[in-house]
Amino acid sequence: MSQLRIENARVIDPANVFDDHRTLYIQDGKFADSCAADASVIDAKGLIACPGFIDLYARLREPGASRKGTIESESKAALKAGFTTVFCSPNTNPVIDSTATVELIKQKAMAAQGVRVAPIAALSAGLEGERLSEMATLKRAGCMLLGHSDKPIEDTGVLLSAMEYASSFNIPISFRAVDAAIAGNGCAHAGSVATRLGLPGIPVAAETVAIARLIELCKSTQCRLHLSRLSSARAVELVRDAKQQGLSISADVGIHHLYFTHEQIDGFNAHFHSAVPFRTLEDREALRIAVREGTIDSICSDHAPHDNDAKLAPFPSSAPGLSAFDAFAPLLMGLPDLLNMSLIDIIARVTSGPARVVADEERRSGEYSLNPGQAADLILIDPAAPADLDAQTLLSQGRNSPLIGLASMLDCTGEDVPLKGQVHYSIIGGAVRRSPE
Amino acid sequence: MIKSDPQFNQFNKLHHFLSIDGLDKTTLTHILDTAEGFTSVNDKAIKNVPLLRGKTVANLFFENSTRTRTAFELAAKRLSADVLTIDLVSSSTKKGESLLDTLRVLEALQSDMFVVRHSDSGAADFIARHVAPTINIINGGDGQHAHPTQAMLDMFTIRRCKGDFSKLCVVIIGDIRHSRVARSGIAALVTLGTAEVRVVGPQTLMPADVESLGVTVYRDIDKALKDADVVMGLRLQSERMSSATIPSTSEFYQAYGLTPERMRLAKPDAIVMHPGPTNRGVEIAASVADGKQSVILQQVTYGIAVRMAVMSIIMGHGEEVREAEMNKE
The missing domain is CATH 3.40.50.1370 (Aspartate/ornithine carbamoyltransferase)
Known part of the structure; x- marks a missing residue:
């Protein structure tokens, strides 16, 4: 399909602050001003057209843990979520610290015909926090983002060096801030619920001490620092202050953290056992405000598919993480009402927001819009369609979502948010990757 | 979704005994x-x-x-x-x-x-x-x-010795953070309407938001013991010493050990309880564990x-x- 015309859609293009009905034209994989009269046509009446979503953190599990998920299964589930680009965690086996692994993932992604898979390159060899990875080589191989999965780099000397080295090549680094010694064997927010359940807690300080350390090193190294998956009100304050000082800092939040609190773990519900713990109502409120005001630039999936056995254990022994792709689009569509934001501003947090985080100025990849000349990555979403969370039709291999079978968040969190929103079309580089049956 | 309380069966009767939480x-x-x-x-x-x-x-x-x-x-x-x-x-x-x-x-x-x-x-x-x-x-x-049968035998002992919970001040000393005995004990005491439940110990042995369990927190054992009716010790696990939670057993005894002198701050007829096994000279003096206020062996029976x-x-x-x-x- 070399030429495509999309008619009657409500076009939302956050980079251009555009929200209105217009026709979109695609030629040779890029947006265009017009196209031939015999171009294929999609009638998108009732649908929203917007740039494809960018996920700054998901686990695709392959290579190494294909019993939990494969690049094929998860990159198709990601299309259902509305993503067209997914940055995948380097905590695979082998770790993404060599061009060979990057190539392997790219080939698998190509074969799968799902989303664009963008490997996050490990900052240290083997994620062991001792030697630097070959960052410049990995960048040449196509890695636009460095990271360290959920593992902190404990040696501050190594961390400083890694940040200095990364800044030499202008590659942004994404960290989930956690101080391993403070977090210890904790498996839930250190608060009233964990105390009642006798679960070892993860104090807020485990996150904030690590953020303060990263911010100081960011100051001295001038590296581009991205703080991934914030969890607490105090973390938001630290990020806000650092941004006000003009540091090159960005941040994201996992979408589930905008909905859940530690109350959900009551009854030892292992579905809510997350590496980044769900904290208090106040923390959740601060995260919501941070998304609204832009302190948080991006909303990611933090997708963590697991095999069924991984959750069939007592809470502390169950594997942490939630499968997020299948429910992502409806959760996102619920946010404008919940956060008192316009839809265009919410969509900005999954399009232009994350695009800016990973933008490479030299390659002018910062612009992420529907403008002519840009790669035609877009989705068509029906915001009113009931969510497809039927256990039989899930696309992710990970069934570890507390939202399976739900039509509203009411039964889950008590907030009356209907689960609506279905991605009907996903178009990547002008090619239709997902369409209705 | 997870069933709210798995302790009850389809006839709404207590089918499992898992925790005091959720029981009236x-x-x-x-x-x-x-x-x-x-x-x-x-x-x-x-x-x-x-x-x-x-x-x-x-x-x-x-x-x-x-x-x-x-x-x-x-x-x-x-x-x-x-x-x-x-x-x-x-x-x-x-x-x-x-x-x-x-x-x-x-x-x-x-x-x-x-x-x-x-x-x-x-x-x-x-x-x-x-x-x-x-x-x-x-x-x-x-x-x-949780250790709910331990909590119930503790409640049984208290009721036998002291009667009405609504008139009692109960003090729990030591490692609340790591103790299932303390959690279940507190839940039972609160549910049975105990007038006051106090916990005392250093911050390192207290869980986050411990007050949310319905207790009053004390740092000073002498103040905590004042006018107490029931004094409950907890076993201090030896692994706490190897981690950085307390410096030494002797320091713990100095700061929080249940000594005869300290017991005089409680009511004269106060009882002393402990889930056992006791670390004598660490959390409790031998003379208190074996003293006439001790009901430790009755608890076992x-x-x-x-x-x-x-x-x-x-x-x-x-x-x-x-x-x-x-x-x-």
Whole structure:
């Protein structure tokens, strides 16, 4: 399909602050001003057209843990979520610290015909926090983002060096801030619920001490620092202050953290056992405000598919993480009402927001819009369609979502948010990757 | 979604005994009253009653225990049950078999009741949610979460010695953070309407938001003991010393040890309790543990009657489920 015309859609293009009905034209994989009269046509009446979503953190599990998920299964589930680009965690086996692994993932992604898979390159060899990875080589191989999965780099000397080295090549680094010694064997927010359940807690300080350390090193190294998956009100304050000082800092939040609190773990519900713990109502409120005001630039999936056995254990022994792709689009569509934001501003947090985080100025990849000349990555979403969370039709291999079978968040969190929103079309580089049956 | 409280069966009766959380005052009082009836059994020359004749109780201990396991064994035997004790500490679960696999094998032994001890908080809850509905579960201690039969025997002891909970000031000393005995004890004391529950210890031994459990927190043991009716010590686990939670046992004794001098700050008729085994000279002075205010050995004795009460109550409710299941077939 070399030429495509999309008619009657409500076009939302956050980079251009555009929200209105217009026709979109695609030629040779890029947006265009017009196209031939015999171009294929999609009638998108009732649908929203917007740039494809960018996920700054998901686990695709392959290579190494294909019993939990494969690049094929998860990159198709990601299309259902509305993503067209997914940055995948380097905590695979082998770790993404060599061009060979990057190539392997790219080939698998190509074969799968799902989303664009963008490997996050490990900052240290083997994620062991001792030697630097070959960052410049990995960048040449196509890695636009460095990271360290959920593992902190404990040696501050190594961390400083890694940040200095990364800044030499202008590659942004994404960290989930956690101080391993403070977090210890904790498996839930250190608060009233964990105390009642006798679960070892993860104090807020485990996150904030690590953020303060990263911010100081960011100051001295001038590296581009991205703080991934914030969890607490105090973390938001630290990020806000650092941004006000003009540091090159960005941040994201996992979408589930905008909905859940530690109350959900009551009854030892292992579905809510997350590496980044769900904290208090106040923390959740601060995260919501941070998304609204832009302190948080991006909303990611933090997708963590697991095999069924991984959750069939007592809470502390169950594997942490939630499968997020299948429910992502409806959760996102619920946010404008919940956060008192316009839809265009919410969509900005999954399009232009994350695009800016990973933008490479030299390659002018910062612009992420529907403008002519840009790669035609877009989705068509029906915001009113009931969510497809039927256990039989899930696309992710990970069934570890507390939202399976739900039509509203009411039964889950008590907030009356209907689960609506279905991605009907996903178009990547002008090619239709997902369409209705 | 997860069923809110797995302790209750389809007839809304107590089917498992997993934690004090979620149980009301009437239920707790019923257990205590039932235990009263069993204390007389234990005083007789022939100490058996036939309530659980023909039933099999399996003790599944995934974590070391001598006292609790023995008390459960004795309680089950006095109710005329067949008792099976399976030491799982060193066996299959260490070899990579999942808890669920182990559970399925044990189900096949056709027991009626499992008494479970496990090092994971929530293990008993997990087992209750996954076990066949005809089996009753008693939590014999799960991680740092709950030890509800210990709490009930403590309540039984307090009620026998002191009577009305609404007039009592109870002080719990030491490692609240890592203690399932403390969590269940606090929950029971609060549910039974205790006038004041105080906890005292250094911040390193307190869990986050401990006040949310309904207790008053003290740092100074002398202030905490003032006018107390009941003083409960907790065992200080030796591994706490190797981590950075307290500097040494001698320093702990200096700061929080229950000494005869300190006991004088409590009411003259205050009782001293401890779940055992005691670390003498660490959390409690020998003269206090053996003194005339100590009811530590009574706690052990009452533990049998209380466990008989819990076993007979939930086994009775289990019968209704087993009959219903039979009728289905």
